[in-house]
Amino acid sequence: MSETYVECLVKRKANPVKIFLRALTIMLAVAFIFLGFLFAPALLVGLLMAVVAYFVYMNAELEYEYLYLDKEITIDKVMAKMKRKRVAQYDMNRMEIFAPMNSHHLDGYKNRNGKTIDYSSGEAKQPEARYVMYYDSGERIVLEPNMEMVKAIKNIAPRKVFTE
Numbered sequence: 001m002s003e004t005y006v007e008c009l010v011k012r013k014a015n016p017v018k019i020f021l022r023a024l025t026i027m028l029a030v031a032f033i034f035l036g037f038l039f040a041p042a043l044l045v046g047l048l049m050a051v052v053a054y055f056v057y058m059n060a061e062l063e064y065e066y067l068y069l070d071k072e073i074t075i076d077k078v079m080a081k082m083k084r085k086r087v088a089q090y091d092m093n094r095m096e097i098f099a100p101m102n103s104h105h106l107d108g109y110k111n112r113n114g115k116t117i118d119y120s121s122g123e124a125k126q127p128e129a130r131y132v133m134y135y136d137s138g139e140r141i142v143l144e145p146n147m148e149m150v151k152a153i154k155n156i157a158p159r160k161v162f163t164e
Contacts, residue, residue, distance in 0.1 A: 006149045007066065008066045008144075008146045011121060012062040021056050022056045022057050029046055029047075032045045058079040062077060063081070064077060064119045065084075068152050071092045072089065088141075096109075098132070098133045099132060100131055101128050103132075103164065114138035116140040117142070130143065130144050
């Protein structure tokens, strides 16, 4: 059995709100910890803010790793380059169409009411690098694969994959 293995790492565009929250929670944690040396209850608030700052920091810097192996795409979320979490797994046999985001091949799918899941960088580039995959469960999945991954997917489903 011939197995194809391709992986791709995509950095998510930083959200300004999350960057602001990260800075705010760190500053509040430091301030309350220093105030805690004078007033004991402020130390508890400072420790609580430090825990909140940790979780905000982990979710502020996201990367998605796509792994294509033998007709299956696995998507992992990498948080702050420290923690990895499996987010989704898609079988390419259940894929309906895979095409660039602005492709005319997706016109027949525009009126579908399904859940949209975005695993891309979140920014439009010229030329458009994001692809849309409609899955048979009604999901619309936005990915940003490299051309090697697109070719690997096209090799197993040439009638479902479009590159223009």
